[in-house]
Amino acid sequence: MSFHEVRFPAALSFGSVGGPQRRTEIVTLANGFEERNTPWEHARRRYDAGVAMRSQDDLAALVAFFEARRGQLHGFRWKDWSDYKSCLPSARVDFEDQVIGRGDGTTTVFQLCKTYRSGQESYARPVRKPVAGTVRVGVGGLELREGVHFSVDPAAGRVTLEVAPPLGDAVTAGFEFDVPVRFDADTVQTSLASFEAGEVPSVPVVEVRV
Incomplete structure (x- = not known):
């Protein structure tokens, strides 16, 4: 297409x-x-x-x-x-808005997603078209720098980290899309x-x- x-x-x-x-x-x-x-x-x-x-x-x-x-x-x-945000409409985008993966010591590419929750149920929506310049990423509670620690493919919504996150560390992201x-x-x-x-x-x- x-x-x-x-x-x-x-x-x-x-x-x-x-x-x-x-x-x-x-x-x-x-x-x-x-x-x-x-x-x-x-x-x-x-x-x-x-x-x-x-x-x-x-x-x-x-x-x-x-x-x-x-x-x-x-x-x-x-x-x-x-x-159009990873957070509530009234909030500012933050690097801890969404958990997009967990470190396994090997994987460096993660798909952006937004999770919708109500009660005990949730739905994870893949985000394929993030807005360039708005994506913030963190690993283990520490924010990373775009162009230094990670890159973003705005046409596919994939984040590539320079170093694979340690086992169990949460990979988080905030963005507009x-x-x-x-x-x-x-x-x-x-x-x-x-x-x-x-x-x-x-x-x-x-x-x-x-």
Whole structure:
């Protein structure tokens, strides 16, 4: 899949609606009980970029971005304003936000991830598109320096340490991240008259696996 490492204008995604989608297969048995299963290990997020359009210049920027991506052909980065940090929205990114692995004395490459917890349950979401310059990493409670002790692949979300962490030491990270998406339609319909009357175009965007 072709992917452009460029972010949809953040000012235009601010105010958009959307969020995670799950797929659950439910079978109701003869006794009234249910069997539930899912073929998806990870959620897939959907958004509507159209609701954030506020001016004619916004529409022009949308059309330019859409044409440059050739519609649905090329993926791109999307800032989900409701979930773009490794920490709470009100907090600052810290190198101890997320545990991304444990040292075994050999492994030096670790995938960034964000864990969502509720009660006794948790879900670890792989983060493939961190924002360059925002990633902070630590080992055993001590922060490391990017470019000296570790490097980051912003296109894949992998952290490479210069030295393998000692056995049992927690590898932690904090970061901002984007969602890899594509347009979910090959058409953007705009009408200046309708826009001035308060109507906005529907511009569906869907997460892609990378």
